[in-house]
Amino acid sequence: MTITDGLRPLPRPSWRRHAGWIGIAPLAVLLVIAFAIPVGSLLRLSFGEGDFTLEHFARIVTVPLYRSVLLTTLTISATTTLLCVVMSYPVAYLMATVGPRMRALLIVVVLLPFWTSSLVRTTAWIVILQGNGILNRLLMGVGLTSEPVAFVYNLSGVLIGMTHVLMPFVVLPLYAALRGLDLSTVQAAEGLGAGPTTVFFRIVVPLTAPGAVAGATIVFMNALGFYITPALMGGPAQTMISQMIADNVGRQLDWSFAAALSTVLLGATLVLFVLFQRVFGLDRLFSGGGGGSKSGEPFRLTSRGRTAGGLFGAVMGLAVAVFLIAPILVVFPMSLGSSPFLAFPPSDLSLRWYVSFFENSKWVGALTRSLQVAAVTVAGAVVLGTAAAIGLDRIGQHWRRTIETAFVLPMIVPVIILAVGLYYLFAPVGLVASIWGLAIGHTVLAAPYVFITVRAALKGFDPNLELAALGLGAPWHTMARRILVPVILPGILAGSVFAFITSFDDVILALFLTNIRTRTLPKLMYEGVAHEIDPTIIAAAGLIILVTVALLALDLVLTRKRP
Amino acid sequence: MSPTPLGKPVAVRGLRKIYGGVVAALDGIDLDIAPGSFCTLLGASGSGKTTLLKALAGFETADEGAILVDGRDIGQVPVAKRNIGMVFQNYALFPHLTVRRNVAFGLEMRGIGRAEISRRVDAALALVGLDAHGDRLPRELSGGQQQRVALARALVIEPDILLMDEPLGALDKNLRQAIQIQLRDLHRRIAATTVYVTHDQEEALFLSDTIALMDRGRVVQVGSPEDLYFRPANRFVAAFLGECNFVRVPDGEEIGLRPEKTLIGARAEAAEIRLDGILGSAVFTGTGYRVTATVAGRELTALTANDDPVAGLAPGSAVVVGFHPAHAMRFADAARP
Numbered sequence: 001m002t003i004t005d006g007l008r009p010l011p012r013p014s015w016r017r018h019a020g021w022i023g024i025a026p027l028a029v030l031l032v033i034a035f036a037i038p039v040g041s042l043l044r045l046s047f048g049e050g051d052f053t054l055e056h057f058a059r060i061v062t063v064p065l066y067r068s069v070l071l072t073t074l075t076i077s078a079t080t081t082l083l084c085v086v087m088s089y090p091v092a093y094l095m096a097t098v099g100p101r102m103r104a105l106l107i108v109v110v111l112l113p114f115w116t117s118s119l120v121r122t123t124a125w126i127v128i129l130q131g132n133g134i135l136n137r138l139l140m141g142v143g144l145t146s147e148p149v150a151f152v153y154n155l156s157g158v159l160i161g162m163t164h165v166l167m168p169f170v171v172l173p174l175y176a177a178l179r180g181l182d183l184s185t186v187q188a189a190e191g192l193g194a195g196p197t198t199v200f201f202r203i204v205v206p207l208t209a210p211g212a213v214a215g216a217t218i219v220f221m222n223a224l225g226f227y228i229t230p231a232l233m234g235g236p237a238q239t240m241i242s243q244m245i246a247d248n249v250g251r252q253l254d255w256s257f258a259a260a261l262s263t264v265l266l267g268a269t270l271v272l273f274v275l276f277q278r279v280f281g282l283d284r285l286f287s288g289g290g291g292g293s294k295s296g297e298p299f300r301l302t303s304r305g306r307t308a309g310g311l312f313g314a315v316m317g318l319a320v321a322v323f324l325i326a327p328i329l330v331v332f333p334m335s336l337g338s339s340p341f342l343a344f345p346p347s348d349l350s351l352r353w354y355v356s357f358f359e360n361s362k363w364v365g366a367l368t369r370s371l372q373v374a375a376v377t378v379a380g381a382v383v384l385g386t387a388a389a390i391g392l393d394r395i396g397q398h399w400r401r402t403i404e405t406a407f408v409l410p411m412i413v414p415v416i417i418l419a420v421g422l423y424y425l426f427a428p429v430g431l432v433a434s435i436w437g438l439a440i441g442h443t444v445l446a447a448p449y450v451f452i453t454v455r456a457a458l459k460g461f462d463p464n465l466e467l468a469a470l471g472l473g474a475p476w477h478t479m480a481r482r483i484l485v486p487v488i489l490p491g492i493l494a495g496s497v498f499a500f501i502t503s504f505d506d507v508i509l510a511l512f513l514t515n516i517r518t519r520t521l522p523k524l525m526y527e528g529v530a531h532e533i534d535p536t537i538i539a540a541a542g543l544i545i546l547v548t549v550a551l552l553a554l555d556l557v558l559t560r561k562r563p
Numbered sequence: 564m565s566p567t568p569l570g571k572p573v574a575v576r577g578l579r580k581i582y583g584g585v586v587a588a589l590d591g592i593d594l595d596i597a598p599g600s601f602c603t604l605l606g607a608s609g610s611g612k613t614t615l616l617k618a619l620a621g622f623e624t625a626d627e628g629a630i631l632v633d634g635r636d637i638g639q640v641p642v643a644k645r646n647i648g649m650v651f652q653n654y655a656l657f658p659h660l661t662v663r664r665n666v667a668f669g670l671e672m673r674g675i676g677r678a679e680i681s682r683r684v685d686a687a688l689a690l691v692g693l694d695a696h697g698d699r700l701p702r703e704l705s706g707g708q709q710q711r712v713a714l715a716r717a718l719v720i721e722p723d724i725l726l727m728d729e730p731l732g733a734l735d736k737n738l739r740q741a742i743q744i745q746l747r748d749l750h751r752r753i754a755a756t757t758v759y760v761t762h763d764q765e766e767a768l769f770l771s772d773t774i775a776l777m778d779r780g781r782v783v784q785v786g787s788p789e790d791l792y793f794r795p796a797n798r799f800v801a802a803f804l805g806e807c808n809f810v811r812v813p814d815g816e817e818i819g820l821r822p823e824k825t826l827i828g829a830r831a832e833a834a835e836i837r838l839d840g841i842l843g844s845a846v847f848t849g850t851g852y853r854v855t856a857t858v859a860g861r862e863l864t865a866l867t868a869n870d871d872p873v874a875g876l877a878p879g880s881a882v883v884v885g886f887h888p889a890h891a892m893r894f895a896d897a898a899r900p
Binding site: 182184185187188189190191192193194195198203206207302303304305307 | 617642649653672
């Protein structure tokens with residue numbers, strides 16, 4: 001900036017030298033009030049409500065029940081991570097070796113579970129996996145088993161649900177790493193006499209390991225804080241630390257102990273986050289960029305076709321793709337049936353359960369509130385996130401990294417911790433009984449998405465355009481309106497899509513920050529799923545899928561227009 | 564390295580490869596490569612030379628035709644079983660393995676004992692002068708050194724054929740010339756049947772026993788460098804390899820004439836065939852002058868000695884251009900009146 005400053009014809013007014021901070025301040029204030037303070041007070045609680053004590057931490061270590069919850073959390077997270085990596089290789093391989101259309105389809109298949117509400121996914125899996133569910137009826141139908149297999153409400157249920165949603169974090173960097181792999185390196189190994197297995201383990205795995213490890217770190221970090229999936233798809237033996245936190249707040253009313261568990265969870269998450277940042281850099285978290293060499297042709301299929309090993313990989317990749325898309329493929333057609341029993345495929349097509357959804361004031365009220373909260377969230381997140389992203393380019397270099405890290409922290413910290421912290425802060429002041437408390441919480445979660453997408457859009461914005469406009473005599477606000485905003489608009493719109501989905505799909509904050517009069521659609525569904533899945537819930541799930549798919553399609557269109 | 568010649572004879576029979584149903588990348592290739600000889604596939608980009616090399620290696624399959632190594636059709640033999648040494652354009656060294664492990668890779672795949680591997684890797688590294696660099700990673704080496712590791716890795720398995728895909732393309736000119744000399748000496752010592760792809764005609768002339776000049780998926784001419792240079796089969800070959808003047812002689816036939824055989828000014832007076840021309844320019848190149856003259860509406864180039872008085876004439880002067888009939892190159896496809 002110093003060189004361009006020197007070239008300016010007029011000295012800048014002194015306030016403008018701090019203009020960057022003006023943009024950053026609103027989001028910073030929100031994050032201090034609705035993120036740092038609630039999370040901080042919760043952490044403070046873990047050391048005793050009055051005098052300093054470590055007794056709550058001591059309890060975690062000494063009481064066998066809590067020790068086993070910690071162990072379960074680690075075991076489930078590690079197993080999920082392993083499953084994600086193992087299952088991602090075939091999908092990434094398939095993505096790298098098919099035509100562009102098929103590849104685009106596979107990317108959608110990988111990303112859809114990620115952007116589908118956790119409740120919709122969970123509901124669908126339960127419908128597929130339960131005792132009289134689709135999978136068991138299929139297995140018994142072909143005679144593979146005479147009695148229903150217990151797929152859900154146990155370890156396999158939790159692992160299926162968690163792997164399903166966390167896989168994109170490994171598939172995408174792995175796909176990038178595979179594309180970064182030089183085709184001739186693989187051919188060189190083959191030419192020297194290596195068969196498919198040797199090529200995979202001695203060449204492909206070592207060269208794509210950085211991408212896989214980056215993804216695995218994110219998966220493990222996220223898995224540690226999982227709440228909804230183990231709560232709905234696991235049994236008592238699969239109780240994870242987040243459930244223990246919620247249980248201590250909701251049932252035991254033992255705030256200090258819940259706080260101590262939160263501190264442990266947050267500590268573990270932050271250690272992983274710092275490690276990730278040190279080793280891979282923050283950008284990797286969002287871009288999914290891979291390593292590999294730059295020269296040469298990217299890894300692809302040649303005219304020779306697939307080898308036996310390649311064919312095996314492709315078939316496995318297809319199987320995993322089916323696994324990823326199955327819940328959505330099942331639940332949506334199911335919502336169009338008319339039978340009061342869940343049937344797949346539905347014997348007839350009708351909108352009966354959608355009608356019943358819209359005739360029920362309980363569901364309509366919840367949907368309305370969800371939309372209201374999402375509207376407030378999108379507005380808040382877009383204004384705060386965009387201002388902060390624009391501001392960040394206008395402050396000193398050495399501050400940027402710190403601020404950037406601080407602003408993405410809400411994406412890193414397990415939502416359960418924010419939920420409990422906000423509940424602790426909002427309950428006494430009555431914010432829980434209105435939609436505003438939830439909207440504030442959602443804005444904390446959503447603003448970082450807008451911040452990141454606008455930051456990315458700004459990277460394509462040549463600062464000279466701004467100087468040119470100002471040099472031609474445009475005041476700053478005119479420049480912003482006519483030059484800056486049009487350029488970054490796709491980033492803002494993509495950020496709004498993510499903000500909307502973040503709010504519209506959230507269950508965890510809603511569980512803590514709403515009551516029976518202010519509950520949102522996901523919370524109402526949660527109560528239903530935890531009790532019994534009826535067709536109206538499936539209709540609600542179908543509705544959420546429609547909204548999500550429509551928004552993602554919108555995002556795809558917006559992204560394509562980006563220069 | 565093994566003292567006996569490594570190479571086996573290679574024969575390509577009617578090889579065809581169509582991309583997307585229309586473009587013939589290989590349009591019926593027939594080629595015989597003698598055991599132990601150095602054969603260059605020369606051509607512009609898109610001529611099919613790299614596709615042919617990849618078909619030999621097994622990375623691409625042909626739609627028709629056969630490739631015979633030592634008389635045996637290798638069409639159905641998978642890449643890993645072909646015993647072919649390949650040096651890639653970007654070397655394709657395994658970036659996560661040291662130089663030694665890179666060179667040892669092919670031997671490990673063949674289940675050779677550790678002591679034997681160590682001995683052969685040492686010998687291969689010594690052959691390319693990299694004995695001291697065995698424990699480095701590829702990225703710690705210069706481009707020329709990486710190139711030699713790739714060569715050692717390809718040779719150590721004692722391949723039936725050594726394939727090289729523009730292996731010097733990424734190097735700067737001086738280094739390229741130095742390595743060309745090393746390559747030629749190395750080939751003379753080990754006599755592996757080598758198929759070498761390049762678009763650089765000087766490189767092809769310098770290295771090859773046989774050059775197969777390719778154009779649009781066909782082999783236009785096969786022969787020794789001298790054959791192709793002095794007896795080009797057609798205008799395309801004459802123009803591709805070296806410079807060539809196309810002259811219409813008094814009887815109406817069009818012939819090719821190399822600039823160094825094109826006489827001009829005083830030296831042309833003694834030539835058997837003389838034509839009237841108009842002097843264009845004379846550019847000093849150190850060893851001589853590059854003189855241009857227009858004859859019957861066509862511009863010709865002549866290379867003359869650096870003391871030739873023709874350089875002193877004013878551009879636009881009348882000048883005699885001549886040649887000896889023995890130097891005229893006649894083409895099958897020459898344009899006739």
